[in-house]
Amino acid sequence: MILIDADACPVKSEITEVALRRNMQAIFVAGSYLRLTNHPLIKLFVAGDKFDAADDAIAEVARPGTVTITADILLAERVIKAGGAALDPRGREFTETSIGETVASRNLMHELRPGMEGMTGGQGGGQPPFGPRDRAAFKNALDRILTRMAKG
Template sequence: MKILVDADACPVKSIIEKVAKNLHIRVLMVIDTSHILESEYSEVIQVSKAPDAVDIALINRTEAGDIVVTQDYGVASMALGRKAFAINQNGKYYTEENIDLMMFERHLAAKQRRAGARTNTMKKRSKEDDLHFETAFLGLCSQALLN
């Protein structure tokens, strides 16, 4: 079992490493060449800036029982297809029960954006957001270790 992180814009990398280190779980952080990331714990995998290069590299390394941390519903869906666990940066679990609806909502939001509508306003990340992620992530790691 390992943890794979879509690390380009991931705001919880340090929390992931802290939890993984405490539980002795290997971490792969995947980034593209427009980012710089150094880690004393994680293995950093840098790929080209080609469209979806990070997503493809991450999924190609994903195996059943792994944990994938991503904001991308498409990556989460592919991870679930490989029988991996998936979670976003806010601690929301992606599951077989909720991924179809999330993908559909993403499609509708993209359609609205193409028509000129604003679909989302991001709020500043808080300490509570980080704490919620850490709690959910620790629970997911514990669950994955038991499988």
């Protein structure tokens, strides 16, 4: 099963394509209604607009054999602790080995951000624009994880 933190996910169509090709269920979890492909394997779960409602819903069902697509590092950590796999929309897999360092870096940047605004003129660097290479890298990474899971 593929679980998707769907509200800001830029690879919904790629996930749908992979899920249908592999005959796997994909559950898009969002705070409100999203338009998705009409197919029995593609589901939408509306978690509501409570803070972290979608994250909580995903973490509740994540387990070994599930893959979660999220850019949220703290959700990825919860999924990994539950035994699931986690992948960001750019194709980077979060692992038991990498998640601790990733969370620590995220927390450090979160703490530094308010003090750095004056030094950058209020403009953050952020991620580069999302493009075709990112989409291809994501699909390849998702296929790799699903193949590895299928082999057990």
